[in-house]
Amino acid sequence: MAADGNITKDLIYDAVAPDDFESMLDLDRYNGRSTAFDKIISATHDHFWDPLDKKYIDFDEPWDMDNQPLVPEELNVALQTKYVSDHLNTPSLRAQFINKSLLRSFSSILHGEQGALNLSASLCHVLLDQGAQEYAANQTREEARHVTAFAKYIKARWGRPVECTK
Template identity: 60%
Template structure:
């Protein structure tokens, strides 16, 4: 195994080895490898309730307004879309944006599940904190 770099920060245990997670000594072996990344998370955090990011109190008319610029919706740049009236174009574009957002959120849910799984098997508390 001379060709593989091994770092104790990535030491794992079997997912059902809960007693290993209760071992007090493992907390004294916390790696500092992730400290810089962990401390920078506050700089990259966004608060969804902060109106400077998204103001959810602003009214939005989904029937008469596009969620995004219609030029960015490829399906509206086709001959089929030319046969739609403006209301149908808005409805189609907004439904497509909702579908794309749903796909993004589905991917985020997968990432969250993976992070939770890593927290169950990583012995290093710093690695667990980073994974979470």
């Protein structure tokens, strides 16, 4: 049970209002770092990857977007219907349909990654525990890499993402 008597809340997640920077400068707070996140924070370097390093992902790999589907046909729900399947009756038309559909999926993921980046960053402003705060900062950096990777992939394959609602 947490020290405040609330069984569903651990004090390491204690937070302040986003505009309460004064609480972050509280002298007692600096000596109150929990060890709950130490292992995962230390593992950051082991899990490091770089979306700008071709050893991890090479965004310059060529792809024929008009003729090569990025995923197998079975993964495109619309192509499983007789109507769409009959209408798109050449390999090239099917590949273009699959690849254009995927732009929507990848754009949604990209917007989600941007949301995760903003959320993680906002946690750094409100979490009181320094360990929790450092973990949130690590996650912020990880989400920034996700944004970079998905943005670069979309740029390489489609040129530009589409809006959330399309």
